[in-house]
Amino acid sequence: MTVYAAVGKIALIDRIENVILNPIITLLFALAVFYFLWGLMDVVSSGDDSSKRTQGRNHIMWGLVGIFIMVAVYGLMNVAINTIFTVAG
Numbered sequence: 001m002t003v004y005a006a007v008g009k010i011a012l013i014d015r016i017e018n019v020i021l022n023p024i025i026t027l028l029f030a031l032a033v034f035y036f037l038w039g040l041m042d043v044v045s046s047g048d049d050s051s052k053r054t055q056g057r058n059h060i061m062w063g064l065v066g067i068f069i070m071v072a073v074y075g076l077m078n079v080a081i082n083t084i085f086t087v088a089g
């Protein structure tokens with residue numbers, strides 16, 4: 001494989017990452033933050049309603065789990081891309 005072909009593949013991977021993956025990741029991250037904040041508002045506005053408070057705590061927990069998973073996957077994806085598709089030179 002020539003250097004030009006490798007550079008072309010790297011450009012394609014960069015284009016896919018910038019045009020497709022990054023907007024999707026940003027949208028999913030925003031949804032997880034919104035879900036977390038929704039749970040926080042449920043807990044704050046629950047008053048004496050224990051079922052609403054429990055539901056809010058569940059939203060907070062799953063929102064944080066979603067945020068953690070997305071940050072971890074994004075980090076692993078960047079490590080994989082930078083390790084596999086780096087042109088030595």
